[in-house]
Amino acid sequence: MTHLPTELRNLDTNSPEFRSDRALALKYGSQGPRYTSYPTAPHFSRDFDRDQFYNWLKTNQEQNTAPISLYVHLPFCRNICFYCGCNAIVTREKTAARNYLNRLKVEIEMQSQLVGSNRPVTQMHWGGGTPNYLDHAEITELMHLLGSHFRLLDKRYREYSIEVDPRGLDNNTIALLRGLGFNRINLGIQDFDPLVQKAINRTQPYHEIQPLVASIRSHEFRSLGFDLIYGLPFQDRHSVDDTLRKVITLRPDRIACYNYAHLPERFRNQRAIDAQNLPPPEERLLLQYIISQRLQEAGYLHIGMDHYVLPGDELAIAQQEGRLQRNFQGYSLHLADDLLGLGVSAISQLGDFYVQNERNLDTYYTLIDQGRLPASRGCKVTDEDKLRRFIIMSLICELKLDIAECARRFDIDFGTKFDGQIHALRAMEADGLLQLSADEIQITERGRPFLRNVCMLFDAYLDSDPGPTHSSIYSATI
Ligand code: SF4
DSSP: OOOOOHHHHTOOTTSHHHHHHHHHHHHHOOEEEOOSSSSOGGGOBTTSOHHHHHHHHHHHHTTOOOOEEEEEEEOEESSOOTTOOSOOEEOOOTHHHHHHHHHHHHHHHHHHHHHOTTSEEEEEEEEESOGGGSOHHHHHHHHHHHHHHSEEOOTTTOEEEEEEOSTTOOHHHHHHHHHTTOOEEEEEEEOOOHHHHHHTTOOOOHHHHHHHHHHHHHTTOSEEEEEEEESOTTOOHHHHHHHHHHHHHHOOSEEEEEEOOOOTTTOGGGGGSOGGGSOOHHHHHHHHHHHHHHHHHTTOEEETTTEEEOTTSHHHHHHHTTOEEEETTEEEEOOOSEEEEESTTOEEEETTEEEEEOSSHHHHHHHHHTTOOOEEEEEEOOHHHHHHHHHHHHHHHHSEEEHHHHHHHHTOOHHHHTHHHHHHHHHHHHTTSEEEOSSEEEEOTTTGGGHHHHHHTTOTTGGGOOOOSOTTTEEEOO
């Protein structure tokens, strides 16, 4: 049975429009960064100058009263999802969370002294893994620890969010999270189709999600977000349309739609997915089209690359006002320049530095037990990086680049500096992906799926690219 709207049911994949989009997908489709930072994480180095970084922190923090964002990484999951490309640790070992919290406590103490414990924490995000792997006492303990070492803000001024796995979530946990001060919550939905859920080892029926959404609404979270994935096994236009109908019925404030990157040679768990069951490229393109059409018909605004929000949502307003930012958690409001990442593999952006904590759990524990900070890789952003980051983040957040502003801010002749890129941009303009003038690059609606291809023109590291190492950083551009 199909519920496809007429225009999709009748969509002719031999129509000139669809063939043209397909040709573009073939021409521009490649693996590319998601640009949650620039330089991107694969280009952080183990050889970066830690002393320079720590000296900068020590000299800077005393006077620093600027707002800060916190990211807390909680790496454990109870089950493996076959599509997962995260640094997740699947365990049911009872002591796992306890051991981790003990180390996190030490790291929080060390980092708060270095970074400054009096800085207002305007934003906080708990991600993973599965943050609700922790039990109620552990969640409470962790929030208390953070509150004891950083200046958490009154609820009117805070944006505190958490990613949760709906499996195992209940009213009591939702009430606890709200009571502890979280005001944004994100559910990993991915797809509602039972066959797809079985194929990805993530069973969470719609009838179990519905009451959770009602409970979240009753606790008055400022926003509820859903993560969806397209390109999963057994997805087709009918199943995705059915999932979208259910999603629209539940009406989350924010929806992120990610493109599944099948990299079984890198992620062992993905070997459980039979590539033959993945939607072929043409169907995948259609799925992307259906998602965009259906959500916009339902009143959602398409912001950035892969996010849809209700018109009143703060992200929509932030994009209009140029306050949208992209960082390791995706799109968010720009409420602080500095981000401190806590926990295994967490990434910080502090001043001109990107620093990633050790990714291996045992090594992370060893460093903490030795009383050492767990930074393992990083980089200091150069002036050239800042220029290119400004361009890439403008494009990815605002879908445009104010060339005159860029030239003024970085004191460059844009046309001379990016002569080669302008040539490539003109070819993209001829394909309808953007409009280029002396003052502006503007991404068109047709070009939105190829946004990362435009950004990649300005990425100076791509030639030395180590390739996809992490699917939350890399994925197929289309
Ligand atoms: S997708 Fe999320 S819940 Fe599933 S294994 Fe990966 S981190 Fe854990």
